[in-house]
Amino acid sequence: MIDDPSVNDELPNSSKVVKFSNLCNLLERISKSQGAIAKQKLMIRFISDWRKTHKEVHANDLPTSTIAATTTTTAATTTAEGQTTTSSSLSGTSPIIMQDSFYPILRLLLPQSDRERIAYGLKESKLGKHLVEVLSISKDSDDGKKLLNFRVQKNTRTQKGSDFAEVAYYVLKNRCNEDVTMSIWEINKILDEIAVENGKGKEGQKVIDHRLTYLLRHLSALELKWLIRILLKDLRVSLKENSILECFHPDAKDLFDHTSNLFKVAVYLHDPEKRLHEIGLSLFSPFRPMLGERTRADKIEQLIRKKSTNPTAALAEFYIETKYDGDRFQVHRDKDQFMYFSRNGHDYTSVFGPDANNIGTLTPYIANTFKIDCEKCIIDGEMVIYNRNEKIIHSKGDSFDVKSIQANDSQLQPCLIVFDILMYNDEILTNKPMNERLQYLQKKILEPIEGRIIFSVIKPGTSNQDVINELNLAIEERQEGIVVKDPWSVYKPNVRENGGWYKIKPDYTIGLNDEIDCLIVGGYFGTGRLRAGMLSHFLCCAVVKQANTTNNSEQKNPDDENATTSTQCKPDVHDYLYYTFCKIGSGYTHKELLDFNNRFANKWKPWTKKTAPSYILCTHEKPDVCIEPSDSCIVQVKATEFMASDKYKCGFTLRFPRLEKFREDKAWYECVTYQELIDLRERNAGKLASRFMEHELNDDFDLNDDGQRTITLTKKLQVKSRQQAKPTVDSRFRGIDQQSVKQTRHYFSSLGFCIMEGNTKYTKAELEKLVYENDGTCVQNALAKTYCVVTKVSCYI
Known part of the structure; x- marks a missing residue:
């Protein structure tokens, strides 16, 4: 076996004394114990025994100082494989502890959190x-x-x-x-x-x-x-990461949140009696970023007033930012040296570039943008994909990976959208309120460059209506959502709840997203105590009518009053092809899953190359078992947006799909068609948020003056003053009054248009005026009969 450079083979080491069987016996006992307290007691006893072993192993060593106040200096180096690594020098730490700590065991207890070992490339099939x-x-x-x-x-x-x-x-x-x-x-x-x-x-x-x-x-x-x-990086002992860390040391969770480094946790906190009274960020050491708490747009005023630490403001005051659909990244800079860490602490410096003189997709272009007075900094932001030809930001739904872009790409490039700063020179800023951190960010750090590094646009707000307006604007512009932040919130690594940051997306609000009725054609067996032997994930499809079928099998229109219930009108299952579309595995309760498995227990057949039905068309994603479409059921699925994918026959799938309900009231042939999916995807530019939110609404659908379906959504509480002006969509996105336009030609007679936005040459209002002048009609939400949908970059007919 090769030598491990981190351990000197000649020195005593407790990991050479402790047998792997000891650890396995511990995990076996923990997995069979009931309750978190009993499991933690076993873990604490094991760690205590290890500490005794560690003392025995080093009983004859020369006495050295224990952990003192530590400082970390980290140098970035590049390996022969082109990967950037970090080497840490922990001054003030005992050399014995540096050489022999709980780290070898801790990384086996938390394999999913071990950042030093890259992927093994081993899954169940290969093993x-x-x-x-x-x-x-x-x-x-x-x-x-x-x-x-x-x-x-x-x-x-x-x-x-x-x-x-x-x-x-x-x-x-x-x-x-x-x-x-x-x-x-x-x-x-x-x-x-x-x-x-x-x-x-x-x-x-x-x-x-x-x-x-x-x-x-x-x-x-x-x-x-x-x-x-x-x-496989899944111990399945029903003991969470935080619980294991707290068994080792009461400060272990906080330190890991700040460093994402198990080695530092094991070394810094070797002595259980020593406490870290103040944890600071370290340059070139990743931390877990602060996260946003999920909420609704009409709850912000209440949350800010209740939880803000603002000592003076009588009204709710907050910041509103666009929620960009990219990858969360933190950038560490020390003069000419850069390091890039993902949300989970993975190092991507080799991709974006360690300095201006090396090949990278970002650093060479932004290194000179930082101001002279800023020698060191840690900034937090979102890494997105910028298309310099079209001057637009792509979303993840476009199936681009910002980490895979090549430095010589002629069209796409990474762009960092900066929204926070945690260190300025040698000053840690995490304990300063956000309004003070923004002063550093906007005045002392850098000069933005379009398409490379920019600041997130921050808008002030004081009411729920401000939030609703910005959410509607995000829906209009096909953004993922918005983030609302308390100006007095301090930066808390790895905190989501009660931190003062709130994320709001259209799919958090009932009725703002389209839902899709899919047909289940395949299933996947689950694992674990609760799901073993059960189908827990499902492969869903859309239907395509085969060209050689007769009119007798046309799909029945459920809205047709003259439609008959005769079996002669029901389509034949073999008149259709079934295009796989998405895989769902969440959204249902355990009871619903049990009921579904019991209901269809005798309907499933193993999926093999020989037995796979020719009319169920798959590409890369194939199920464990399949079911005859006429024996299956429809499920109502909700998601955030469409995204391209070659795993499914449709050529695209849903991002974050989840099951809303089993539609037992619908027949198998009432599922969505492939063409309907294409129309929905094109109509909303890939997004599934197609309706706007209003402040005073209920859960019912209404028809507006144009005959369009609208949804209103409000708290079912007391309505405020009836004299309050009814909130509406921003004036830039409202339709114009047709009565004010004189008709001059008839080129668009009887044709309906949905003009979603203008471009650099014509505004939305000017385009709608042209339609009315030529005898056309305009609607603000596209319908099935709408002839043309116009967006900034495309026109769908």
């Missing part, structure tokens, strides 16, 4: 194939089928194993040597090798296969069970 090959298990045997197709099992609840690791345990327990074990130190060395070799092609895969084979020969079945869960 199953490897186990079958190494142990010479026949693929057609019962054990082989369990490992290769562990989800597709009938009556899984009657079999042993609720997830892949447990299934593997019962297959391996009579095949593994129970008399051998490895140390924590050895396990970590092999996991480091697997992570390093991942992505190196065939040669790397050979090394990974060799290491996995070694583990199979030197671990018991129980140890392999927990190793598999570590590799």
Whole structure:
């Protein structure tokens, strides 16, 4: 095995003494214990035993100082593979603790939070194939089928194993040597090798296969069970990350929120009696950013008045910003050196560039924008994709990844939208209110460059109506939503609730988003105690009528009063093709899921290449089982927007889809058609928010003067003064009065237009005037009969 550069093999180390079997036995006991308190007691006892072992291992070492007040200096270096890494020097920390801490165990307890080890590239399917090959298990045997197709099992609840690791345990327990074990130190060395070799092609895969084979020969079945869960980064012990951290030290959660670094948690907080009374941010050390609390537009005044720390204002005062649909990033700068960290603390400096002299998609273009007096800073913002040809910002729904853009791309480039600052030179700003931080941001940091680095536009607000107006504007401009911030809020890393930041999106408000009736054609088996053996995710489709079918099978119009209920009018299931469209796995209760599984228990068939129905068309996303469309049911699905995807036959899918309800009142042939999806996607430029919010509304739909369906939504509380002016959409987006326009031509006779916005040459009002002058009509929300929808960049007919 290769040497681990972080550990000196010649020095005593507790991770060489503590066996991996000890950790596995702990996890096994925790998984079987009931209640968080009982689980935490087991964890605390294990950590206490480790501390005793650590003292024994170092009993003969020369005495050294324990952790004192620490300062961190971090240098950015670039590896041969082109990845930027950080090396930390923790001055004031005992060399013994630097060399031997709880870190080797902590990273195994929290594999999903280990930022130092990159992805292993191992999932259930690859691990199953490897186990079958190494142990010479026949693929057609019962054990082989369990490992290769562990989800597709009938009556899984009657079999042993609720997830892949447990299934593997019962297959391996009579095949593994129970008399051998490895140390924590050895396990970590092999996991480091697997992570390093991942992505190196065939040669790397050979090394990974060799290491996995070694583990199979030197671990018991129980140890392999927990190793598999570590590799899959899901221990399934029902003990949350915060609970494990708090078992180690009462300040561990706060420090991890500020650093996203398990090594620093283990080293800084080695002594359980030492407390971090003031936690500061460190340059070039990522932290977990502050988040927005989800709420509705008509709740802001109440929330700000109730929770703001503003000592003087009698009225609610707040800032309103656009919620951009990008990737959250923090940028750390020390003179000419830059580092970029994602929301989860992953380092993408090699993508955006460590300095102005290296290849990168952003740093070379923004390095000189920072003011001379600003030598160091940490800024928080959203990394979006800017199209310099069209001068627009793309959303994630356009299926672009800002981290994958090449430096030589002729059209797309990353753009950082800055909305907060956490450090200015050597001054930490997190404890300053937002209104003071903005003074630093707007006056002392940088000069913005269009399309590269800009400031988020901040608008003041004092009422719910201000929020509603901005939300409507965001809907009109096809934005994701808005963010409202308390000017007196301090910056709290990894805090969402009660922090003073609130995010508002159209789909948080009932009725503002279109809902889609999809037909379930496939299912996926779940894992875990509650979902094992059940179908917990579903593949949904839209229908396409085949050209060679007769008129007798035309779909019935449910609004037709003369429609008959005769079975002769019902379409035949084989008259249609079924285009897969999206996969849903949330939105329902456990009882609803149980009822659905019981109702359709005998209708499902395994999906294989030989048995897959020819009329259900898939691409990359294939289900575990499928169902005859006429035996299935319709589900009402809600999402934020459409996004391109080659995983589904439709060529696009939904972003963040969730089930609203099972539509038992609808027949299978009343589901959405492929053409209806295309029309909906084009009409709203990919968004599903197609209605505006008003301040005084109920949950009923009304028809306005143009015959359009509108929805109003308000708190069902007392309405304020009846003399209050009725809020409306901003004047820039209102339709003009047709009576004021003189008709001169008849080019658009009987044609309906929906002009959503103007462009640099014509305003919305000017375009509507042209339509009326030519005998056309205009509506403000597109209908099925609308002839043409006009937006800034496209015209849909």
